[in-house]
Amino acid sequence: MKKLPESVKTVWLYSAIITIIVEVIIFTVATIGVKYLDWKYVEYILPVLGTILVVWALVDMISIPYRYAFHQYAIHEDRVEIKNGFIFREQVTVPIARVQNVDIEQGPILRHKNLYKISIYTSADSHEIAAVTKEESENIKTQVMRLAMEARNAR
Amino acid sequence: MQDKHLSPLNLVNRLQDILIAIFLASFIGDPLHIDSFKLGTIFVIITIVWDILSYLCFTYSIEDSQIVIKKGVIFKKVIHVPFARIQSIEHSQYFLFRPFDVEKLQINNASKGSSKDKIQLDAVKTYVGRVLEEKHKQYQNQDVNDEVEQSDVAKIEDSNQEEANTQDNGYAQYKISTKDIALYTFTSFRVFITMFLIVHITHGEVLDFAISIYQKGFGSNMISLIAFTIMAIIIALLLSFIYTMFQFYDFTLVKEGKYLEYEKGLFTRNKVRLSTDRIQSVLIEQNVMGKLLKIMTVKIIMASDGSDEESSQAVVLPILNSDKYAEMMNDFFEWIPLKTVEKFSSRKRSIWLFFRNFDWVLFIIPIVIYFVGWTTLTYSLVVIGVFTFFYTIGNAYFKYRVSSIGLTGSTKDDYLIVSNGFLFKQRNYYVGWHEIQSMHFESSVFMKRNSLAHIVIRIRKGNSAQTAGVHYIDYDGAKKVYDWYRQ
Numbered sequence A: 001m002k003k004l005p006e007s008v009k010t011v012w013l014y015s016a017i018i019t020i021i022v023e024v025i026i027f028t029v030a031t032i033g034v035k036y037l038d039w040k041y042v043e044y045i046l047p048v049l050g051t052i053l054v055v056w057a058l059v060d061m062i063s064i065p066y067r068y069a070f071h072q073y074a075i076h077e078d079r080v081e082i083k084n085g086f087i088f089r090e091q092v093t094v095p096i097a098r099v100q101n102v103d104i105e106q107g108p109i110l111r112h113k114n115l116y117k118i119s120i121y122t123s124a125d126s127h128e129i130a131a132v133t134k135e136e137s138e139n140i141k142t143q144v145m146r147l148a149m150e151a152r153n154a155r
Numbered sequence B: 001m002q003d004k005h006l007s008p009l010n011l012v013n014r015l016q017d018i019l020i021a022i023f024l025a026s027f028i029g030d031p032l033h034i035d036s037f038k039l040g041t042i043f044v045i046i047t048i049v050w051d052i053l054s055y056l057c058f059t060y061s062i063e064d065s066q067i068v069i070k071k072g073v074i075f076k077k078v079i080h081v082p083f084a085r086i087q088s089i090e091h092s093q094y095f096l097f098r099p100f101d102v103e104k105l106q107i108n109n110a111s112k113g114s115s116k117d118k119i120q121l122d123a124v125k126t127y128v129g130r131v132l133e134e135k136h137k138q139y140q141n142q143d144v145n146d147e148v149e150q151s152d153v154a155k156i157e158d159s160n161q162e163e164a165n166t167q168d169n170g171y172a173q174y175k176i177s178t179k180d181i182a183l184y185t186f187t188s189f190r191v192f193i194t195m196f197l198i199v200h201i202t203h204g205e206v207l208d209f210a211i212s213i214y215q216k217g218f219g220s221n222m223i224s225l226i227a228f229t230i231m232a233i234i235i236a237l238l239l240s241f242i243y244t245m246f247q248f249y250d251f252t253l254v255k256e257g258k259y260l261e262y263e264k265g266l267f268t269r270n271k272v273r274l275s276t277d278r279i280q281s282v283l284i285e286q287n288v289m290g291k292l293l294k295i296m297t298v299k300i301i302m303a304s305d306g307s308d309e310e311s312s313q314a315v316v317l318p319i320l321n322s323d324k325y326a327e328m329m330n331d332f333f334e335w336i337p338l339k340t341v342e343k344f345s346s347r348k349r350s351i352w353l354f355f356r357n358f359d360w361v362l363f364i365i366p367i368v369i370y371f372v373g374w375t376t377l378t379y380s381l382v383v384i385g386v387f388t389f390f391y392t393i394g395n396a397y398f399k400y401r402v403s404s405i406g407l408t409g410s411t412k413d414d415y416l417i418v419s420n421g422f423l424f425k426q427r428n429y430y431v432g433w434h435e436i437q438s439m440h441f442e443s444s445v446f447m448k449r450n451s452l453a454h455i456v457i458r459i460r461k462g463n464s465a466q467t468a469g470v471h472y473i474d475y476d477g478a479k480k481v482y483d484w485y486r487q
Helices: A010-037 A042-062 A063-069 A108-112 A136-153 B013-028 B036-057 B094-099 B126-150 B153-168 B178-185 B190-201 B205-218 B221-248 B290-294 B322-332 B350-372 B376-402 B445-449 B475-486
Strands: A072-077 A079-084 A088-095 A099-105 A114-122 A126-133 B059-062 B067-071 B077-082 B088-094 B102-108 B121-127 B169-173 B252-256 B259-264 B266-273 B280-285 B295-302 B311-320 B342-345 B404-407 B416-423 B425-432 B437-443 B451-462 B464-475
Touching: A010 A042, A010 A063, A010 A108, A010 A126, A010 B342, A042 A063, A063 B121, A072 A136, A088 B475, A099 A136, A108 A114, A108 B404, A114 A136, A136 B178, B013 B036, B036 B067, B059 B126, B067 B121, B088 B094, B088 B290, B094 B102, B094 B266, B102 B126, B121 B126, B126 B475, B169 B322, B178 B221, B178 B295, B178 B311, B190 B205, B205 B221, B252 B322, B259 B311, B280 B290, B280 B451, B280 B464, B290 B295, B295 B451, B311 B322, B311 B350, B342 B464, B342 B475, B350 B376, B350 B464, B376 B416, B404 B464, B404 B475, B416 B451, B416 B464, B416 B475, B425 B451, B425 B464, B437 B445, B437 B475, B451 B475, B464 B475
Parallel strands: none
Antiparallel strands: A072 A079, A079 A088, A088 B437, A099 A114, A114 A126, B059 B067, B067 B077, B088 B102, B088 B266, B102 B121, B169 B252, B252 B259, B259 B266, B280 B295, B280 B425, B295 B311, B342 B404, B404 B416, B416 B425, B437 B451, B451 B464
């Protein structure tokens, strides 16, 4: 089982901070706006909802070390395995023969750290590895696609 | 066949465009202060010209190894579909087209595109369908032959044996009887759901109307109210029966060697023929009524380009008696082993857990009452709350009773049987190892302490995914199933 690169923690930290800032701005503006409109219950709903979301994002931010410690993946000859979660543990297995294609994506924060997000698609669903280095991403892509071709031809 | 056009009857299909054009013109004519009639005429002319142009631009060619479709008036588009990639071909024939021997073909190649890219021949002579079926069959056999050539001798023997087997019990047929259609209608709760939806969509106006008729006709006392309600239900059941009758008119399911073919419908006749190895999963459904009467419904889940129920999940045996279960399954789905070697059921504790997972929502009700005070809103909230409380207790117990996961063996050729329940309907999925797209094994820290786990699998259905899971089963059992999948 491989871990994600260490720098993904920074990426998650940045994205959590950005989320919190955006949420605070949106809900402050919305709450002030609603005050002028004089809607009876909406007045309470917005700040409550905002607080919940911000607290949620904060929990997300605090839990980064845990998430990092428990997000693992492994690429075997015949299957891809992804493990996730500390309290709610989840393991996923995708046989290589079921893989249809592999996508490599990069958002602005990931680009800053020179990391890539990998999505592995079967004909029904998709599975993500949150961040890998550039060479690792190329490795995974070629390895998975090669194994997938082999597995499909063998069947 | 090179660059053929569709049958001119396709223009009949497009008549609705003219209606839409007229409707649109009358809608936007007034606010723009333009004479609706003139605008309508212009719109209709544009529509007719456009339809004729797109008809002229749409051609299809059936070549040796593929079908090529060219379409588009302004943006030209060429679609190539190799026969080897075709999953199934859906035929449907509108009854007005029957005298002209014209039908609609939808070619499913199970790509994961948008529904806009559906490969569809809206109106072609039926012989085109036959030619396509023939080619499709030929290429599928070729596929199998290629495989045999590549693999070792043992496998050839294997496949020979298989062929012999399928020739032995290759043919089976099922024809629906009126009695079965009636049973199918009356044992499903669809009538009540439909009634509820109609009342909901029309904002209760239908209900008001019914009540006004009732008050005019019968006056108002308790007995006549009950009589009226029963009558309304009977009428709804009858309507639903007639509707199902149209849908399942002369339903036939035929199994011939490696192919399954079903045909149904009165006004629009639907026909699908597919190779059995294209079936993603066999699904057996049974609701509470079905459990009492010992009948169930068998469906197949397929990969197709459509997302609608019709092409992704087809009813193949609407009514199946429990005592005929083994026999029928053996006739039509003989590749599915029915014997379960290992089976892991939900634990008793799951009743509480299923209940808890939903019913914490009910705590909102006292909170709302505390803040809002006692109004008519809270009154109805309490009624809904009490009803939900008892309903979910029943639901949790039902889920506990039916949830289980089973294996028919320990190899990759074996099947996983996922059984779960929701809203008093039990669903049994038979899925082969090769058809499971991915498997999730979930267990939280607290669940692990109580030695509980979830198993969730994903199957391809239509052009998206179907999730099937069992919750709160024994940890070791779940681990066993997960290891079976990981082998």
